[in-house]
Amino acid sequence: MSTSEKLLDVQHVTVKFHIGGLLGGTFLTAVNDVSFSLESNKPEIFTLAGESGSGKTTLSRVLLRDLEPTAGRVLFEGRDVSTIRKRSEFIEFMKKVQPVFQNPFETFSPLRRVEAYLFDTANNFKMASNDRDAARVVDDALRNVGLSLDEVRQRYPHELSGGQIQRVSVARALISQPRLILADEPVSMVDASLRMEIVNLFRKLRDEKGVSVLYITHDLATAYYISDRIAIMLRGYIVEMGPVEDVLERPAHPYTQLLKESVPEPAPQKRETWARHIELGATEVKEYGRIGCKFAGRCPKVMDICREADPPNVQVGQQMVKCYLYSERGEKAAAEAQP
Amino acid sequence: MTLLSVRNLRAYYQTEAYGISRTVQAVDGISFDLFPNEIYGVAGESSCGKTTLIKVISGNIKHPLKVLEGSVIYNFNGYQVDMLQISEDELRRNVRWKQISYVMQGSMSVLNPVRKVIKTFEDIVRTHEGITDKKKFLEQTRAHINRLGLPTDVLNAYPHQLSGGMRQRVAIALATVFQPALIIADEPTTALDVVVQRGVLHMIKDIQAMSKNTVLLVTHDMAVHANVTDRMMIMYAGRIAEEAPTESIFNAPLHPYTQHLINSLPMIGEKTTRTSLGGSPPNLANPPGGCRFHPRCPHVMDECRTVVPDLVTVKERHRVACHLFKEDSV
Numbered sequence: 324m325s326t327s328e329k330l331l332d333v334q335h336v337t338v339k340f341h342i343g344g345l346l347g348g349t350f351l352t353a354v355n356d357v358s359f360s361l362e363s364n365k366p367e368i369f370t371l372a373g374e375s376g377s378g379k380t381t382l383s384r385v386l387l388r389d390l391e392p393t394a395g396r397v398l399f400e401g402r403d404v405s406t407i408r409k410r411s412e413f414i415e416f417m418k419k420v421q422p423v424f425q426n427p428f429e430t431f432s433p434l435r436r437v438e439a440y441l442f443d444t445a446n447n448f449k450m451a452s453n454d455r456d457a458a459r460v461v462d463d464a465l466r467n468v469g470l471s472l473d474e475v476r477q478r479y480p481h482e483l484s485g486g487q488i489q490r491v492s493v494a495r496a497l498i499s500q501p502r503l504i505l506a507d508e509p510v511s512m513v514d515a516s517l518r519m520e521i522v523n524l525f526r527k528l529r530d531e532k533g534v535s536v537l538y539i540t541h542d543l544a545t546a547y548y549i550s551d552r553i554a555i556m557l558r559g560y561i562v563e564m565g566p567v568e569d570v571l572e573r574p575a576h577p578y579t580q581l582l583k584e585s586v587p588e589p590a591p592q593k594r595e596t597w598a599r600h601i602e603l604g605a606t607e608v609k610e611y612g613r614i615g616c617k618f619a620g621r622c623p624k625v626m627d628i629c630r631e632a633d634p635p636n637v638q639v640g641q642q643m644v645k646c647y648l649y650s651e652r653g654e655k656a657a658a659e660a661q662p
Numbered sequence: 663m664t665l666l667s668v669r670n671l672r673a674y675y676q677t678e679a680y681g682i683s684r685t686v687q688a689v690d691g692i693s694f695d696l697f698p699n700e701i702y703g704v705a706g707e708s709s710c711g712k713t714t715l716i717k718v719i720s721g722n723i724k725h726p727l728k729v730l731e732g733s734v735i736y737n738f739n740g741y742q743v744d745m746l747q748i749s750e751d752e753l754r755r756n757v758r759w760k761q762i763s764y765v766m767q768g769s770m771s772v773l774n775p776v777r778k779v780i781k782t783f784e785d786i787v788r789t790h791e792g793i794t795d796k797k798k799f800l801e802q803t804r805a806h807i808n809r810l811g812l813p814t815d816v817l818n819a820y821p822h823q824l825s826g827g828m829r830q831r832v833a834i835a836l837a838t839v840f841q842p843a844l845i846i847a848d849e850p851t852t853a854l855d856v857v858v859q860r861g862v863l864h865m866i867k868d869i870q871a872m873s874k875n876t877v878l879l880v881t882h883d884m885a886v887h888a889n890v891t892d893r894m895m896i897m898y899a900g901r902i903a904e905e906a907p908t909e910s911i912f913n914a915p916l917h918p919y920t921q922h923l924i925n926s927l928p929m930i931g932e933k934t935t936r937t938s939l940g941g942s943p944p945n946l947a948n949p950p951g952g953c954r955f956h957p958r959c960p961h962v963m964d965e966c967r968t969v970v971p972d973l974v975t976v977k978e979r980h981r982v983a984c985h986l987f988k989e990d991s992v
Contacts (some may be wrong), residue, residue, distance in 0.1 A: 374855035484942030485708075514707040515882060516919075519926050520938035541855065544885075548928040548936065571930050585856040587885035589927040591909045597889050603827050603861040 329398065330502060330535055331386070332360040336395035338381050338559075351611055353381040355559035356395070361503070361537075363400070366529045368536045370546040370567065373556030374582075379539045382556075383507050386537070387422055388413075399503075418448050421496035425508040427488040431480040437491050438475055441465070441498065448499040464494040467532070468524055486517030493524060497532075504528070507539045522549050543586050547571050555579050558610045558617040565642035575644045578618045616646070624648060628656045664737060665843060665876050666696040666719065671732035673718045686946045688714035690900040692732075693973065696844070696876050701867070703887040703894030703908065704880040705923075707943050711900040712880050716846055719878075720764055721745050721753050736761070738843050759790045763837035765847040772833045773821040779832055780817040786836060803839070809872070810835050810865060827858035831865055838869055845869070846878045851886065863890055884927055888912055893979070896920050899944050899954035902973055906980040916982045918959050953985065961986060 338354040355378070361369055371379050384390040386397060388404050397404045399420065407413050424430050431437055441461040444450075451457035462472040468490040480488055489509060496504055506525065510518045522545050528534040540546050546553055547567055554564040555576065563576040574580045587597050602621070610617045619629040629647055637649040647653030670693055675686040688711040696702055706712050717727060719734050723746075734745035738761045748757070766772055774782055783803050784793065793799045804814050812831060821829055830850060837845055847866060851859040867890060870877045879891055887894050887908060895905040896917065904917040915921045926936045941958040944950055950957050956966040965985050973983040 374857065486938070486942060514943065515884065515923060516707060516926065516939045517942065518938070519928075519936045522928075523935070523938065543856075544928040544930055547930045548933060581857060583930065585860040586930065587856075587860070587883075587889040588929060589885040589888045589912065589924070590929075591888045591912050594889050597860065598864070598867075600864055601857065601861055603825070603831075603858060 328363050330361045330363040330400065331537075332398040332401075333382075333386070334358055334396050334398065336382070336385055336392045336397060338378075338385060338390065339393045349612075352559050354378045354385065354392070357382060357556075357559075357561050358395075359554055359561065359564060361535050366533045366535045367551040368525060368529055368538055368549050370538045370540060370550040370553040371556060372540055372543060372546050372553055374541060376558070377556040378559040379556055380507060383422075383505050383537070383539055386505060387420065388416065414448065418499040419501050420503045420505065421499060421501040423489075423492055423496050423504060423506040423509050426512045427485065427492050428480055428512075430492050431488065433480055435479075436476075437478055437480055437483065437488070438472070441475075441491070441495055444495050444498045450498060450500075460498060461494075464497040465491070467497055467528070468494045469520075470494065484517065485513045486520050489513055489521050490524065493521070493528075497528075497534075501534060503535045503537065505537045505539070508541070509538075510545060511540070511542065518545070525549055543571060543583065555582065558613075560617060560645060561643075562618070562645045563642055565640075569641045573640075575639045575642055575649065576618075576646050577622045577624050577648070581621075626653065626656050628653060663698065664695045665698050666734070666736050668695070668719060669693050669733045669735075671715075671718060671734065672730040673714055673723075673732075674728055674730055675714075675726045676728050677726045684947055687900050687949060688727075688946055689718065690949075691970075692900075692902055694895060694902065694905060696878065698843070698876055699870075699874040700893060701870055701877045701879060701891045703891030704878065704897060705882065705884060705887055705894060706897035707882060709946065710897045710943065711946070712882075712897055713848060714900075715897070716764075716848055716878070716880060719745060720762055720846055721748065721757070736844075755790075759786065759837075759842065760840045761842050762844045762846065763840075763842040765834050765837045765845065765850050767849040767852055772836070773829060775821050778818055778820055779824075783817070783836065783839065787839060790840065806839060807835055810838070810869065825858075826854055827861055830854065830858075830862050834862070834865060834869070838873075841873055842875065844876045844878065846880070848880045849882070850879070852881065852883070859886075866890070884923060896923065899949055900946055901954060902981070902983060903955065904980075904982045904984075905973070906977075906982075910977075910980055916976065916980070916987060917955075917984050918961050918986075919955050953983070 336354055336357045337352065339350045339352050342349055342351050361367060373379050385392050391405060407416055431440060442457050445457040445460045450460045458472060465471050470490055475491060510521050513521055525536045526549055529536060538550055550567045552565065553567045553570050554561045557578050563570055563579045570579065571583060574583050584596055615631050616629040616634050619625050626647060634645050634647045635650050637644050639649050670691055671689055672691055673689040675688055677684050692715060704712050718729060723729060729746055736743040736745065743757055787793055787799060807814055807817060812835060816824060816828060816832060851862050854862060866877060891908045894908050894911055896903045898919050904920045911920060912924055915924050922939050926938060928936055939958050944954055952968045953966045953971050956962045963985060971983045971985050973981050974987060974989045975981050976987050
């Protein structure tokens with residue numbers, strides 16, 4: 324398949340941050356050789372899941388062209404986004420890729436009426452030639468999220484509920500008619516009784532508007548609920564990737580297994596697995612700097628070879644797994660270890 | 663025997679500035695009991711009054727929070743304390759930390775960043791009990807830390823050297839130095855990753871099983887309640903909507919709000935469409951009349967709009983505040 328048929332193609336992206344003084348110091352690899360792609364003709368919800376410090380947000384900054392990757396490239400509609408230099412091209416890119424952020428009360432200034440943001444977006448992207456046109460564009464976007472311009476007109480952010488204001492920020496992202504929405508923890512600040520309305524909204528956008536969504540979250544339960552495919556990140560690496568049913572129902576990587584088991588299920592009769600005791604590290608483990616698999620220090624199935632070199636990406640069924648357990652070299656090592 | 667009995671508690675925030683007065687009815691007529699040797703959960707959305715309730719029962723009542731009526735009575739093995747009458751001095755000397763301790767959400771803000779963990783232990787023990795023998799204190803602290811399954815090294819570390827989960831566990835260890843009868847944990851794991859959250863909650867459960875005391879666990883995360891608590895209450899807009907053993911809450915919820923809350927929880931392995939309630943949580947400065955849930959309730963009736971439903975016992979240990987249920991009707 325040629326790259327032009329891909330909406331988003333992330334190729335071996337690595338981001339290193341320099342930590343420490345002007346001279347010396349060390350590098351922290353926040354995103355490490357990450358590759359995945361979204362098809363152009365098939366809108367989907369793709370989840371990037373991982374714990375804090377796994378590199379999810381750094382990766383999303385690269386995709387929004389807010390940060391240059393140290394290595395690798397990001398192709399959007401076949402074009403390397405780092406070659407975008409002209410302002411007009413950049414606006415064209417921003418039109419197609421729109422973000423939705425975590426805390427809607429921080430996204431909007433409390434001193435400005437929310438509709439001002441919507442009209443600004445419509446005008447900046449030249450979606451309308453005059454005020455009446457802009458009102459129509461804004462109203463259309465709001466109707467997609469179950470609101471209308473009359474409901475939000477003259478309102479300040481604090482006058483809307485958490486669910487409503489987050490829907491307004493999705494509507495703002497929809498104004499430019501994007502092909503891809505990057506949603507970074509969009510529901511973690513929203514109350515439980517309103518959370519599903521946001522999550523269902525992303526489903527609706529995929530099915531009815533053909534918008535692809537890159538959903539970034541630490542919450543595996545909502546990830547399972549809405550996404551088609553999922554990538555599990557650990558310390559900058561994607562350790563497992565595939566259809567969400569396969570990855571979360573039959574996790575292959577020991578880290579995904581631990582993660583899934585640690586998600587408390589809302590069912591008191593199923594307490595046993597969750598209640599099984601686990602070991603926690605005392606100090607912040609320096610997993611970033613670790614050679615080999617980053618999970619080796621906590622993995623119940625760790626082998627010597629895991630500490631020597633990065634595990635390979637292995638195809639297991641529908642899943643891509645970064646683990647020696649499934650590679651030939653790992654099997655050989657395991658066989659040697661057990662005479 | 664009850665450890666704590668709260669009756670008809672009404673606590674409002676009352677502010678007055680430039681002649682404009684504003685009242686927020688954060689806790690409005692709450693009655694419940696806590697018993698020794700149980701983990702009791704309080705669930706509810708943000709700004710439903712969870713934290714205000716804890717403030718009152720832990721004796722942190724400061725302006726603009728005012729208790730209008732009700733009683734909060736503790737019975738620590740015969741030592742009776744009326745939380746609304748007790749003097750600040752007695753509260754500090756005999757109750758706080760010794761009988762009631764409080765684990766807060768941000769462990770980083772509890773531990774002093776420029777003092778080693780052991781020094782924080784020292785500060786607390788010195789304030790509440792006094793240290794006469796430094797060696798004995800160190801020994802006891804080490805024993806306490808080990809009993810909770812934490813390595814002794816953490817005592818000589820500064821907070822920033824510890825991981826987030828370990829800091830939170832140190833905060834719990836601090837809260838349990840005097841083996842209090844009641845541990846109040848307010849969102850103890852909300853900012854933590856799931857794996858770490860699991861470890862921290864295991865520790866709380868272990869401590870409770872070991873010392874047979876009472877834990878009041880406040881969190882908005884229903885899945886945590888399902889795995890940790892024995893009994894729980896669901897709060898909505900400053901009132902108790904339902905109270906029952908955790909299994910009944912999840913398997914046979916009665917209140918329409920609880921039912922919605924349980925049914926909307928996404929689960930791995932389940933892809934059926936989950937719906938959201940319409941409307942939004944009410945503003946407690948101007949709550950709706952009658953049942954506060956009525957504007958969002960799918961079963962709303964005429965009397966819901968005007969009459970406040972009583973919290974009635976419908977089954978053994980199962981109370982619900984809804985006009986759909988009358989005493990012993992189920």
